Amino acid sequence: MAGKSRSRTGGYAVYLIPGVILSVAIIVVPLIMTVYTSFTKWNGVGDQKWIGFDNYTRLFEDSLFWSSFGHIFLLIIAMAVVPTLLGLVLAAVLFDYIAKTFNNRWASVFRSGFYIPQVIPVAVTGIVWGWILHPDYGALNKILDSIGLSGLAQNWLGDPNYALYSVMAVMIWFQLGYPIVMFMSGLQRVDPSLYEAADLDGASWWQRFRKITIYMIRPEFYVVLVTTTIAALKIFGQIFVLTRGGPSNSTLVPSYFAYKNFFEKAQVGYGSAISTVLTVIIIVLAFVFLRLQNRAEKAGA
């Protein structure tokens, strides 16, 4: 036994060399450079001037920074909370009702259909919605016009009062498919006899949903919530294409705020501080989620 296991130890470290070299060059060094730059004043050329925590104190006094995180909070509702809850109900209906009363084919057709927005490049979904919501030639206002509701027509993406809500609606549309696919696959692990037992006990569909479905797919529930929340914190492409953070910063998000400081305002130090704060938030959040998940799994075991 000992001989066998020794024959398979050692000699593997060499396989890590390409991965380590590339990771250092593409991830570790740039990460350290950004953190360092966040303590300096730098316009991208010439020398970096060490200014300590000035970028951070400026950041915490910058109302744009706070409002960009306020927008992220709403986007988490649109990208994580609503799709997860809605996806849970839809996945349960598809798996537990449509697949059983009709057949599995219907359920997979629905699943694929709901998933389609997820496979289209985000920049392209931005173009689709940018056009539909356009105030002059957009489809939505034209449709409202043609059914006599022109009073409801708005400059959906150009009016600071509506822009963020329009983006939120687009994001719900974009995200919904992901939780459905995840939850439907999780439900396949559930032992059918559990449902049969619940049926025999006369449990209603809603009771079964609450007591069995939700309980059984907690692992997927956590994963979906974490990944979609992190995706909301990182959102860039849709904002860039739909609104560029406007009008008057009403849809500004941290990643776009950082991008603007890097490449439009040449305030590289300040942009680095923004992205460093964003990174810390994401990593802390991910580890808190992981801890919660571990605890829940232990409690369930």
Added chain:
Amino acid sequence: MTVTAVPSPVKNDEPVKAKKRRNPVRFAILIALLILLLLMLAPLLVVAINAVKSPADYASNGPLSIPGHLYWDGIVNFWNRVNFGQKLWNSFFTSLIVAVLGVLLSILNAYALGIGRVKGRIWFLVFFLVANLLPQEVLVYPLYYLSKQVGLYDSLWSVIIIFTVIQSAFGTYLLTSVYTEFPTELLDAASVDGAGRWRTLWSVVVPVSRPTLGVLFTFFFIWTWNEFFLPLVFLISNDNQTVPVALGVLQGDRLMDATTTSASALIGILPAMLFFVIFQRTLTRGITAGAIK
């Protein structure tokens, strides 16, 4: 891991099924779901019908009318104006190379971490997990700066190298969990046959894990195809742009009217739909693969 075959659906209890068949509610639910699906797909359908509609037709009949005749000029003109064939090739080339190199790098890393159990593997895994979480904003400026220093700025290769590493961080994490449970008997058999580490990897480990590698390849390809932020920063000249960048930067351009915008959106959607159809089975298997061990 749900990378393996999915279990067959719930078996039906005949009397229960018969009872449900008489229930009219089931059709109400089916119709409600169909309406919801139609609403989800409506934006794409609206794009499709307006992409083949003439501007005059659009002006007089609006966005919901079926085009009187198929008008391809919008698509053709847009295609030629942005030299779309070039963008497709750039996207395809980048995505393919990243998928191949990303899978290779993931295999090497996971072989050392999952099967080799090298010292400090937990820390390597934590590193790859964190690398997965990092927002690209925190890497972008130094990468931009460094790529200029080494002369790779505005080259597809800068994007290829960066995404190979970023994607393989995910791949390493996923594949290590698969390789940790790799059947020891197979490895022992290989070493009894006198196969070294290198031969064992290519003649035993890789063939056995081919389904997972297929999932990774598909994901890397589609993710890279869809990427926007880093290609936007790195690929500034027209000849180097990928599809999402070329379309994204034109948004809001004065030359873009309703039908041209639809045409541009449609030719951005079609490749993605094509991949979706080709890779559908792998995709639905793979989406859940990273999630549950």
